Amino acid sequence: MEHIHNYLMLSVEAESEKEVAIANWLSHAHYVYAIDHERNAILVFNIPNWLISHISEKFSISEWRFEESPNPPRYYIKLFRYVDWFLFENIGAYRWFAQRQDYRAFSTISERYAILDAAYYHDGYSSWRVRYYLSRRLMGMDAKNPRHCFFYDDDNEDLALIRKAVIPPLVEAEKKLEVPSTFRYPIDLEVWLDRDRLYIGWFVNDLYVYTFRGLFEKLSIVTNEMNPWFENNGYHRNTRNQSEIDRFLARLRQNNLKE
DSSP states (O other): OOOOOEEEEEOOOOTTTHHHHHHHHHHHHTTEEEEEEETTEEEESSSHHHHHHHHHHHHHHOEEEEEEEEOOOOOGHHHHHHHHHHHHHHHHHHHHHOOOOOSSOOOOOHHHHHHHHHSSSSSSHHHHHHHHTTTTTOOOEESSSSSSSSOOOOOOHHHHHHHHHHHHHHHHHHGGGGOOTTTOOEEEEEEETTTTTEEEEEEEEOGGGGGTHHHHHHHHHHHHHHHHHHHTTTOOOOOHHHHHHHHHHHHHHHHHOOO
16 A cells, blocks of 8 residues: 555444545545545544544544554455556546556656655645645545545535635636537536635546646636635735635625626
């Protein structure tokens, strides 16, 4: 299990409101996680130490177990192998897609570890962005059958308000890309709202585009088109300033009432 350095096992009642809240939070944060309904648990892989206390406090988790360099229990071997394999695949795809390296087997483990470290053991927008690509197919997995994933509706009103406001200008910005019609080029709007944090980003969500590298570079066109919209609404992208976040949300609520 070269790509699994640790895991956190949270004791959470199956299909409870708390499970839904934690799952949605982990999905927005782009962390690798699985849900085990048989054992009333959520497993989070490659988690930094600071996040353990944050999650336990945020969701009032009293029972949890943290394992480093884990030797998985027999009933989790299938899950761990699945996670390890897809992390290897996702790192390779990301390395080729975003870093313009050859799509090939790595000559050293250190190359893979450097990308894992940047994604899962650092904080900030760039780490969040890398995690989006590395966590593909690895969020909300069923611990018993990891090919199946749980998806829970997120009823967070602030997130819904942000998406409602950002999607229209984002759709207009996408039109400037002039992508050939023969290519599928869906873009994901991702939002992570947490304590003293609001990240808003747009990412390629289809591996087909990895074969057409020019598309990734064109994301800067979208960013350049979107920046004036954010400035006009008083939001500095990817802020960690709570007062800025509060003012931005207040403006969106006010605009929403006018509609």
